[in-house]
Amino acid sequence: MAGHFAFIASNAGEDGFEFDIDGCRQTFEHFDQDQSGFLEINEVLRLAENIWDTFYPSGPKLDQAAKAALTVEIIRQSDKNHDGKISFEEFVPWYRGTALKYWRMQQAQSEQSHAADASVHQSAMTYPNSWPRGSASAQDEFSFDVEECRSAFNHFDQDRSGYLEVNEILILAEHLWSAFYPHEPPLDNASKAALISDIIRSGDRDHDGRIAFDEFIPWYR
Incomplete structure (x- = not known):
């Protein structure tokens, strides 16, 4: 079915x-x-x-x-x-x-x-493999890029609702693990559930079970 x-x-x-x-x-x-x-x-x-x-x-x-x-x-x-x-x-x-x-x-x-620019589309699809990203300033301090943050949010907000919901957070969790631990085996079920719960707990400030962009920014940063 x-x-x-x-x-x-x-x-x-x-x-x-x-x-x-x-x-x-x-x-x-x-x-x-x-x-x-x-x-x-x-x-x-x-x-x-x-x-x-x-x-x-x-x-x-x-x-x-x-x-x-x-x-x-x-x-x-x-x-x-x-x-x-x-x-x-x-x-x-x-x-x-x-x-x-x-x-x-x-x-x-x-x-x-x-979209006319296929390379931009391809970049958006492969972006999470190197995510999260930032840049170093002249003083070698981390510089937060809000545009990259927005790109990451938009990539995972697949239904364009303006929120990351549990099915989208699942994909985010898998990409996050792969980005930080590229040589480790995939998350097992228990670890995946724990990571999803932690992302929601950390990002969902108004406790509505989803993450808006303004909630995503401090979590991403």
Whole structure:
């Protein structure tokens, strides 16, 4: 059932995003496998896998730690009455926001594909391999480059929402580890989960579960 969210791409009209309530209902019913009228944790787990595959079809598969983190984040965003499950009424605003992010990501990818300077695009895609960066002043002191900070933020903000959310922070964590420890083996699940949690704890000053650019600056620096 991977990629069940692919139909949300059709929600975009010529003049902008259009929300498809029928598609929303179809998606809810697809994941509500026991027809209880609620998405419970095992069903949200499958939802998380499908969301990831839709947003990152060519990316790595979610490991267990990242899958658990994304599942918890979906419940945190959706479960307004804190009963540990998601009703259709709670699902609608979450789905609308997710569909909008997907539409924005497609718009951004389309703009990138039509960029005149291919070398700039290639630089943006390879940038995190040498990240984080700065420069030395004449006095051999570290000089912070806010433009490079913005470039790093924009690279990981793949849906152009203006925030780094848990799925994007997962990619940030993997790149961060590779940049600092290029000769070490990849992070195991437990270490990856710990690094994601630490990035959110350090960067998320208003405790909304995501990182805005103004929160990213002091963390990056």
